[in-house]
Amino acid sequence: MKFLFLHKFNSYWNEKLNKLKLEYPDIELIFPEKEKLSKEELLKDADAIIGGFITKKELELAEKLKIIFVPFAGVEQLPLDCLKERNIIISNAHGNGKYVAERAVALALALLGKIIHFHNDLKKGIWHGFTVGESIFESWNSIQKKKIGILGFGAIGQNIADFLKPFNTKIYILKNRKINELPKSVDKVYYDIDKIIEDSEILFLTLPLTEKTYEIINEDRLMKMKDKFLINVGRGKLIHEEGLYNALKNGILKGVALDVWFNYPTSENKNVMPSNYPIWEFDNVILSPHVGGYSYHATTAGINYTIDSIKKYLKDGIPLSIVDYDKKY
Numbered sequence: 521m522k523f524l525f526l527h528k529f530n531s532y533w534n535e536k537l538n539k540l541k542l543e544y545p546d547i548e549l550i551f552p553e554k555e556k557l558s559k560e561e562l563l564k565d566a567d568a569i570i571g572g573f574i575t576k577k578e579l580e581l582a583e584k585l586k587i588i589f590v591p592f593a594g595v596e597q598l599p600l601d602c603l604k605e606r607n608i609i610i611s612n613a614h615g616n617g618k619y620v621a622e623r624a625v626a627l628a629l630a631l632l633g634k635i636i637h638f639h640n641d642l643k644k645g646i647w648h649g650f651t652v653g654e655s656i657f658e659s660w661n662s663i664q665k666k667k668i669g670i671l672g673f674g675a676i677g678q679n680i681a682d683f684l685k686p687f688n689t690k691i692y693i694l695k696n697r698k699i700n701e702l703p704k705s706v707d708k709v710y711y712d713i714d715k716i717i718e719d720s721e722i723l724f725l726t727l728p729l730t731e732k733t734y735e736i737i738n739e740d741r742l743m744k745m746k747d748k749f750l751i752n753v754g755r756g757k758l759i760h761e762e763g764l765y766n767a768l769k770n771g772i773l774k775g776v777a778l779d780v781w782f783n784y785p786t787s788e789n790k791n792v793m794p795s796n797y798p799i800w801e802f803d804n805v806i807l808s809p810h811v812g813g814y815s816y817h818a819t820t821a822g823i824n825y826t827i828d829s830i831k832k833y834l835k836d837g838i839p840l841s842i843v844d845y846d847k848k849y
Contacts, residue, residue: 521546521547521548521567521568521834522547522548522550522565522566522567522568522584523547523548523549523550523566523567523568523569523570523830524550524552524562524563524566524568524569524570524571525537525549525550525551525552525570525571526552526559526569526570526571526573526574527570527571527572527591529551530819532819532820532823533823536823536824536827537549537827539827540827540830540831543831544831544834547834550562550566559578560578560581563578563581563582563585564581564582564583564584565584566582566584566585567584567585567586567587568585568586568587568588568589568830568833569582569585569587569588569589570589570591570826570830571588571589571590571591572590572591572592572594572595572597572598572612573597573598574588574598574599575599576599576602579599579602579603579606580602585606585608586608586609587608587609587610587611587833587839588603588608588609588610588611589611589613589826589829589830589833589839590610590611590612590613590826591613591822591823591825591826592612592613592616592813592822593612593613593614593616593617593674593675593728593813593849594612594728594729594755595610595612595728595843595848595849596728596729596730596755596848598610600845600848603845604845609839609842609843610842610843611829611833611839611840611841611842611843612841612843612849613822613825613826613829613841614674614675614825614841615821615822615823615824615825615826616812616813616818616819616821616822616825617674617675617676617678617679618675618679618821619812619813619815619817619818619821620676620679620726620753620812620813620818621675621676621677621678621679621680621682621683621726621753622679622683623753623779623808623811623812624676624680624724624726624751624753624779624812625680625683625684627751627753627777627779627806627808628663628722628724628749628751628777629663630777630806631749631751631775631776631777631804631806632660632661632662632663632722632749632775633660633661634648634659634660634661635660636806637803637804638660661774663684663687663689663722664687664688664689665687665688665689665690666687666689666690666721666722667689667690667692667719667720667721667722668680668681668684668689668690668691668692668720668721668722668724669692669693669694669710669716669717669719669720669722669723669724670691670692670693670694670723670724670726671694671713671716671723671724671725671726671727671736671754672694672724672725672726672727672728672754673693673694673695673703673706673726674726674849676726676753676754677693677724677726678703678704678705680724680726681693681703681704681705681706682704682705684705685705690707690708691705691706691707691708692706692707692708692709692710692716692719692720693706693708693709693710693716694709694710694711694713694716695709695710695711696711698711713736713741714741714744717741717744717745717748718744720748721747721748721749722748722749722750722751723745723748723749723750723751724751724752724753725737725750725751725752725753725754725758725759726753726754727754727755727758728754728755728848728849729754729755729757729758730847730848730849731848733754733755733758734757734758735757735758735759735760736758737750737758737759737760737763737764738760738763739760739762739763739766739767740763742759742760742763742764742766742767742772742773743763743766743767743770743772745767745772745773746772747773747774748773748774749773749774749775749776749777750773750775750776750777751776751777751778752776752777752778752779752780753779753780753812754780755780756778756780756781756782756794757782758780761782761795761796761797762797764776764795764797764799765795765797765798765799768799768802768804768805769802773804774804775804775805775806776799776802776804776805776806777805777806777808778794778805778806778807778808779808779809779810779811779812780810781794781795781809781810782794782795782796783795783796784810794807794809825840828840829841
């Protein structure tokens with residue numbers, strides 16, 4: 521079986537793939553940069569791809585392709601309709617969920633704690649707190665006993681719930697279908713998105729981007745989020761961009777922390793503002809450059825999951841996870 525590696529290579533991939541080859545000597549691992557043939561020619565012979573990006577045109581060349589192993593969770597960038605039509609399996613990786621959740625919680629603690637705002641002011645000699653007679657109502661907020669709404673209860677959402685439960689929080693989650701038992705760390709299950717938003721003080725977004733979740737936090741919902749905190753580690757376009765700016769400008773939202781964006785750099789232009797609206801001008805906004813899943817621990821966890829998924833596929837014909845084409849995650 522021929523595996524075409526189309527992902528960013530590093531020493532950890534090298535170590536894990538070498539071990540995989542020792543365990544399964546009959547497989548062939550192909551790296552385009554090491555071959556004399558072009559990527560287009562290599563695609564024609566590939567049974568499997570390791571990587572998260574392939575165009576519709578490239579897919580047409582991959583006539584023997586049976587499965588794609590995506591070393592991260594998101595799959596919205598793939599030509600899903602074409603892949604579904606050809607019944608090609610997509611196996612994505614959920615190994616870094618715990619680390620993305622850690623980042624989400626860190627963003628929430630920094631946001632409510634006004635850590636960055638106070639830090640930036642103190643560098644200028646501007647003080648906050650009792651030393652300058654500031655009201656306690658103008659100081660930082662505690663996350664303890666807060667009502668936490670989590671939209672998206674996969675690996676990331678589950679870990680957010682586990683991490684925050686020791687703060688004596690109330691954990692609320694949203695589900696599409698009726699469940700009979702409360703999951704671990706969860707206090708209440710909602711089936712109405714507007715109701716969970718209404719009842720939550722802090723809202724975490726960990727959803728994948730699909731037709732159903734695109735701008736799920738629309739302008740109307742944003743305008744109803746008075747004095748609420750919003751943290752997004754899912755995808756930028758879960759939120760209506762202009763509505764987000766207006767909710768901040770009009771003092772609706774109490775604070776926002778984002779690790780996912782509306783604009784991204786390209787190889788041609790690496791200096792790109794993450795939004796088309798200057799949300800960075802507000803003191804109650806924290807910006808993070810989509811690095812929740814990009815650290816040593818998160819990256820190696822994703823690689824480990826992918827390798828384990830490949831092993832399971834080679835052994836049983838079924839990988840660890842399979843993307844549902846109807847749900848698109």
